[in-house]
Amino acid sequence: KPKVLGYRERAKLCSNPITQRLFEIMEKKRTNLALSADLTDSKQLLQLIDKTGPYICIVKTHIDILEDFSEDFIEKLSQLASKHEFLIFEDRKFADIGNTVVHQFSGGVYHISNWAHIINAHTVPGAGVIQGLKMVKTQNGCGCLLIAEMSSAGNLATGDYTQATVKMAEENKDFVIGFISVSNLSPDPELVHMTPGVQLECGRDDLGQQYLTPSEVITRRGSDVIIVGRGIYQAPDPAEAARQFQVAGYDAFVARLTE
Numbered sequence: 001k002p003k004v005l006g007y008r009e010r011a012k013l014c015s016n017p018i019t020q021r022l023f024e025i026m027e028k029k030r031t032n033l034a035l036s037a038d039l040t041d042s043k044q045l046l047q048l049i050d051k052t053g054p055y056i057c058i059v060k061t062h063i064d065i066l067e068d069f070s071e072d073f074i075e076k077l078s079q080l081a082s083k084h085e086f087l088i089f090e091d092r093k094f095a096d097i098g099n100t101v102v103h104q105f106s107g108g109v110y111h112i113s114n115w116a117h118i119i120n121a122h123t124v125p126g127a128g129v130i131q132g133l134k135m136v137k138t139q140n141g142c143g144c145l146l147i148a149e150m151s152s153a154g155n156l157a158t159g160d161y162t163q164a165t166v167k168m169a170e171e172n173k174d175f176v177i178g179f180i181s182v183s184n185l186s187p188d189p190e191l192v193h194m195t196p197g198v199q200l201e202c203g204r205d206d207l208g209q210q211y212l213t214p215s216e217v218i219t220r221r222g223s224d225v226i227i228v229g230r231g232i233y234q235a236p237d238p239a240e241a242a243r244q245f246q247v248a249g250y251d252a253f254v255a256r257l258t259e
């Protein structure tokens with residue numbers, strides 16, 4: 001059984017500055033919680049992020065669901081990222097040929113490459129999607145997560161598809177920093193695993209989302225980061241909910257360390 005490393009040790013082993021910074025933040029703030037900030041009003045979204053900021057290592061955005069996007073939103077989000085020390089992950093799920101994703105990443109309305117620290121991509125187009133994204137000049141030296149598995153019922157990211165995705169990550173470690181997955185797929189300490197579909201109790205929603213608990217995800221399945229949306233922003237007190245997920249996620253990691 002491979003030895004489980006603490007966040008500080010992981011940070012030292014990472015050659016990519018984004019993963020290095022991520023593990024340093026996780027160590028310093030004692031958190032493996034990513035907030036999935038899926039609100040559609042920018043003012044409410046910024047308030048949510050400011051309140052939950054102390055408990056999280058990452059804010060994950062779906063920038064294209066904002067009803068009132070502006071450059072000012074990006075500026076305020078980046079200020080909050082400095083204030084609270086978290087990374088910004090734009091969950092754009094790039095999934096097209098290299099030439100198209102170059103434009104989707106750098107251009108359009110959102111200019112994601114100017115502000116995101118982390119992005120993600122489906123591997124269904126083949127390695128060209130990675131080659132394209134990698135070509136784009138970025139502000140923050142952005143790192144990419146490959147979607148190797150999904151949380152939703154009946155998804156097709158399984159078996160050979162998942163294994164081929166792991167291989168693509170291992171072959172592109174200058175840019176790929178890890179996976180969206182629901183299990184541990186690679187023992188390489190430089191590759192980070194982030195898992196969505198997390199609540200304090202197992203269950204599902206009406207549209208195929210399936211939930212696991214922090215201890216199932218972190219202790220038993222060996223993932224690194226829990227991604228939580230509705231479990232936090234639909235709670236009566238989102239800051240208190242974020243604190244609970246921080247504690248549950250961190251305790252689950254300590255349990256794995258000491259197993």
Ligand code: 6AU
Nearest residue numbers: 036150151152180196197209228229230231
């Ligand atoms: O906690 P929830 O269910 O409210 O939100 C989960 C978040 C959503 C999804 O778009 C995203 O996680 N997600 C992803 C990601 C992060 O790539 C992959 C996946 O398989 N399932 C999933 O829910 O913002």
